[in-house]
Amino acid sequence: MSVLAGLDSKAEGIIAPRQVGPDAAPVRMRLVSGDDWDRIVSGFDAVCQEQLHAFAVLRWPNVRHEPVVFERDGRIVGGTLMMLQPLPLRTGVIAVSKWAPMLADVHAADAAVIHAQMVDLLVADYAERRGMMLSILPWASIDPVNQEYVALRARGFHRGSTLLFPNRYIVRLRLSDQDQRSSFQQTWRRQLNKSEKSGLVFEHAPSERIDDFKALYAAMTERKQFPDHSAFETLDGLMALEEPLRPEQFYVYHEGELVAGAVIFKAGDRAVYLYGATSDSALPLRAGYFMHWHIIRWLRDHTRANWYDLGGTDGFLGLHQFKKGMVGDAGVIRPVPPVVNYASNPVAYWSGMAAFGARDLVQHVRRRLDAMSGSKSKPDQPPHETEEYLK
Structure with missing residues (x-):
């Protein structure tokens, strides 16, 4: 059925609302x-x-x-x-x-x-x-x-x-590097400093590389045994979109090995962390801290977004602590x-x-x-x- 079939011919899909305020033009x-x-x-x-x-x-x-x-x-x-x-x-x-x-x-x-x-x-x-x-x-x-x-x-x-668990963790993007790092909680900033001494390499990847992320995500899901209720099956449909709706991919490597990746929706005023994945070696390398730091900087420099929405926690305390530290003093934690x-x-x-x-x-x-x-x-x-x- 056509999406237009639900409206009668008299209305032609257009309805006028009541006025809201004396100076409000009708929508x-x-x-x-x-x-x-x-x-x-x-x-x-x-x-x-x-x-x-x-x-x-x-x-x-x-x-x-x-x-x-x-x-x-x-x-x-x-x-x-x-x-x-x-x-x-x-x-x-x-x-x-x-x-x-x-x-x-x-x-x-x-x-x-x-x-x-x-x-x-x-x-x-x-x-x-x-x-x-x-x-x-x-x-x-x-x-x-x-x-x-x-x-x-x-x-x-x-x-x-x-x-x-309704809270969403939202990072403020429009800060200088110095102010952004200062906004992180002390523990988060200390882990970031350590990650930068681990020989990690950050990459913004083209859309054709999505199979690399799928493989990393599948391996992580099997390893961690998280119950996955996400919309991962929609990823191919999103990656087929035109700019600016097509999500971006970001990867972190250590000695040539892919250790962390993320898919980010970056259109509009609020970029959104859609999916992330890590390998076994990512945790001791603190690759997640390194990756998100560079994603924040990339979003600031290449999009019009003012905020970076990290999503929720699904009830996992470790995710809460990680995201809260990244939100820091400049960002906000707000409930849906x-x-x-x-x-x-x-x-x-x-x-x-x-x-x-x-x-x-x-x-x-x-x-x-x-x-x-x-x-x-x-x-x-x-x-x-x-x-x-x-x-």
Whole structure:
């Protein structure tokens, strides 16, 4: 089915929202094709890999994808890739917006107004006109308070599921070498100093070298026995994208041997650490410290990103300590907010909440099975307290 099939001919894919403030110009929405969507959002500040059509169709192949752009005065100001998940027995549909709606310009003076209008349009179309439950997951904010989450709750969205380990570790990029090193925690900086005396060599590799990373990643996963719930199967699709959406590869060698590698999404205002892998010899060489130091410098010098998102920890204390030390004094550690849900139809709301409850139960059972497995590494990090404003 075409992604354009869900709109009636009268609306022609365009809906006007209520006004937000006396001086707010109206924002309108329309659907676009998947190929056009990836091209359009490549220039967004808030673009992320989960919002790419090329990623989503591989990661979530059994849902319907609707790329939606928002325009004001003929200029695109935002967008979201909506994923429509039918519920069993045709009891309803959940319309999911993950890490979105995205702003084209996160620094715009009226960014909050644009975000509010985008949400209004999604509510009007998916919840009110089409009778679905609208589910939005905002991304982790750089600011101390996640204003998008606060605005969604004030708009009438209800708090839903949350991550067990929601914190994201985000490095500030726009620093000089001296200031960047000074920002690292003392222990992290000391390990970096030692790594620079180990004879390591850093390389930024072309996209054709992705098989080298796959081999390193497979060997590490087998060796460490981490439960891998990542989206690694989407990597080929991401590497086939055009610039600037195509991820970058970085490698570290010791005496000609590949000992560490990373794949980084670098489009937009926030670069993201997608995957990393190391060999047996990487730990005593402190290759991870060496690699990330050079990645930070490369991102600063070759992209427009202001931040480097290291992701979470999946509950492993060692990852927490490593990433916290790299974030240091200049970066931030912020939680991903809970999912928020809205439905104007009570049946749609409770059907959607039941579906989320069943999913959460399955994920809980899977975590327990991973913990019971004698061969797999087990999380050892205490869960974080929920931020007061996120409750």
